[in-house]
Amino acid sequence: MLPQRSGPGRWRRFRVRGSPAITPTRTKEKLMNTKLIAAACGAFLTVAVLAGCSTPSGGARQVPGAENGGGSSSATSSTHNAADVAFAMNMVVHHQQAIEMSDMLLAKQGVDPRVAELASKIKDAQGPEIDTMNSWLSGWGQSSDMSGMHHGDGMMSQADMTALQNATGAEAGSLFLTQMVEHHEGAIDMAKAEVQNGRNPDAVALAHRIVTDQTAEIATMQSMLAGG
Structure with a gap:
């Protein structure tokens, strides 16, 4: 607005065409708009940063080897020493004989059902373990x-x-039962050596499981032999 004199000693304001009047209300609105724009930009940047830092596939961090169901990743599989190789080689053959013994028993008539059930359990456990150890050896x-x-x-x-x-x-x-007790005792000795000397984490974990499972089976077989 520019001042314009109207009559003696009197001035009045007039608006310059095309130029909006600068009022306190407009200044306040402009400041509020600026703050809103700044807040929106800040929110956008925050979302962008969080998106960039998030883990893939919904956010769960992938652990090496977890995508294989507990199996080893290629990096883990390549970590081994001579003790791991000896354990896998010898335990494959050891398991194969245990399965052969179980097959012999299961083919017979008149066997105690509890003994037959144990033979089936041994087959079911050791067959997949053979496959696992052969895959290690191949790798x-x-x-x-x-x-x-x-x-x-x-x-x-x-x-x-x-x-x-x-x-x-x-x-x-x-x-x-008598033979399998001795057979299991040999497997436990081999597994304990792997626990002590092995380097591959999956092979050592299997050795721990063999010690636990076959120790329990020995107790069961000895109880059967004692008439329990």
Whole structure:
């Protein structure tokens, strides 16, 4: 607004066309708009930063190996030493004989159902473990080898296997339990050596599980042999 004189000693304000009047109300509105724009920009930047820092797929952080259901990642699988290789090689063969013994028993008639159930349980547990250990050996550029195995590892001799093959009924069940106790004791010794000397975390974890599971099975078999 520019002042304009109107009459003697009197002035009045007039508006310049095309130029809005500057009033306290308009100044206040402009400041409020500026604050709103600044707040909106700040919120946008906050969302952008949070989005950039969030983890993929809904936010759960991926643990190496977790995507394989507890199996190892390629980095974990490559971490091994000679003790891991020896454990996997020898335990594969050891498990294979346990399954062969179980198959012999399950093919017989007149066997105590509890003994047959135990034989089935041994097969179900050790079959997948063989597959797991063979996959490790393949990844390590190794293969299962029986050269390191001997009777002292709890392995049955050929004469032992023949005796089990020829046994029948209750005698077969009793012989199976006696042999499998010795077989399990050998496996536990091998597993304990892996726990002490192994480097691969998955192999050591399997060794721990073998010690736990087969110790419990030995107690069950000894109870059966005692007539329990």
